[in-house]
Amino acid sequence: MAVSDGGPSRDRIRDRRERWPQRILVTGKGGVGKSTIAAALALVAARDGAQPLLMEAGARASLARIVGATPTDVPAPLFEGVYGVSLAGDAALVAFAADVLHSRRLARVLVGHRAIGTLMAAMPAVAEVAAMHVLDRRRDYAPVVVDLEATGHAQMWLELRDTLSPVMSRGGIADMLARMHDELADPGRTALVLVTRAEPLAVAETTELCESLQQPGSVRPRAIIVAGTTPTGPALADIARLRAVADARGAAAVRDDLDYLAREAQRAAHEREMAAPLHGTGVPVLWSPRVASEGRAALFAIGEPLAAALLDHDGVVTSTGGDR
């Protein structure tokens, strides 16, 4: 598998740097490998010469394990040319308040005050507004890869402008929300990527999300990524033929190997079946097999084919593998 030096040529890399969208929103149920895919895309973007910022919407420990570092509340180098920032806890709120009030000290007073701070902590939309503000302000990075929390939460983000319209129809925040809403809905600027698994419930949830995103003015997903799938191996017919030979010759260990491989091939076929409803969404489906390697090599192995599918061919996404 192509790792750092076995990847695309220098020319292609330079060409591709320009193709990264301003923002990539990565969402899907937790535990489907969302953080890994976000980190992998950011790593490939950095290798392409872009200046990616990995934005963690939740406080999840998985990123620390994947990249060996934890993002802080101000953008800072995270790993391998990728910058990181966390929106967890008060971080986004302080950043938001500091920007609007032009004073970090004042922002801290606000958040730290017993009554005002309590009110901010209790109000439903504050965290989302603050996160959206941070996303709005980070235009010096591209792509900004946002690792969003669970699907429902992502939807709240995307609908924030409309949700808050009863209370915020005018003023700076309303302007920001309107601007961000338009930018997030603009496929030229923002790529929404839905990560899922080849399992009935995860697939059902993803198709439901695609349906609910079909309203006019809503965000159209750039791609669905089916993560952690069983790698495609030799053809079942070849496996069966060799297995028959092994059985006849009494080569038990080899027969057991082939039995295992046959089960994997069946599992891979079953995964395709379970993921079939995804093709009905009209959103391109990318197949991302699990990789045996670990660390940086694994991130490249995962990120490189996805980046190629997302960015190459003039931004037109084609299915890789899923339809074959």
Next chain:
Amino acid sequence: MTAMLMEAGLVVCVGPGGVGKTSVAAALALMAARAGRRTCVLTVDPARRLASALGIGLANVPTRVPLQAQGELWAAMLDAPASFAAMIERIAPNAALRDRVFEHPMYRAGAGGLSRSHAYAAMEWLHEVFAHGGYDLVVLDTPPASVGVEMFDAPARLLALLDPKVLGWLLGKGGGGVAGRVMAGGGAIARRAAQALLGEGPWADILDFLGLLLVLQPAIVERSNAMSARLRQADTRFVLVCRTDAPALDDLGQIADALAERSLPVGHAVWNRVPEAIDDPGALDVDAALASLGLDSADDAAVLRAARTARREAARIAARARTAAAQFARSRRIVHTAWVPELETTGGLDDLERIAGLLDFAGG
């Protein structure tokens, strides 16, 4: 396992998303129902297929699940706006105030699709089911990861805001005493900062809404206190539900920490979708293997190599998963663990039957 379900009044399933938490919660509820307990499972965010398998519509009122065999199982899924509306109906002292709340822009914005409102609504809903359901056992499925833990903070967060001193200061009423003086220090600056941050219109709306909350305060405080107490009652059990792969276990560690910080004790874990254990056959001598089959093609060699590699990789993944999960349970002093293997699921009621059959905690 069954022992736990027989003695508990509330079972809370917590874990990262995508680990089959809703299915496990429903399977636990099914087991309890089979064991003769009148059980209700509350799901916060079920996939539509599971919801239809359980026979629940979009209402947050529990409906009875049609079971083949005996047992009384009820199920409901959270409808946040409906839960808020029902609460206001119940606690508003008069129709005029009720209508002012319903028509308030803050209520209209907040009761809908925001994660923090979901957390409040879920706790309120749980309160209602306890107050009027008459169930022996309630099994609560929670939203994934940090949003799920946030749910347990919802009552305390509301209580902090509804503290008469805090609310009084915000509304410019009272402000005496030590707390009042502390808040007055820097208070004017913080207030102006908040106003500048949110805008004058929204800030005025917020204060106006807080004025309405002040009237409802005693009822909300009573309910919030009741829910905080319910989570800490002796017959409440927290069950961690998780897969055994590294990313899921990382997330679970964070959740377990958050529960520990809140003094919510965890005694049970369900390891879901555990990969099957495979013995590592060791490295393959491809030439010898080919010879033993009387073959010599490079293509056949490639298949044999792929087969051994796949099997060894699976053995390694399975061993690592089991070790990591066992280690997690040991380090967190979780005594009761259940292992549910990877199943080919359909997303229907039959999945729940199978999971229920497999849920047998070691150590009772």
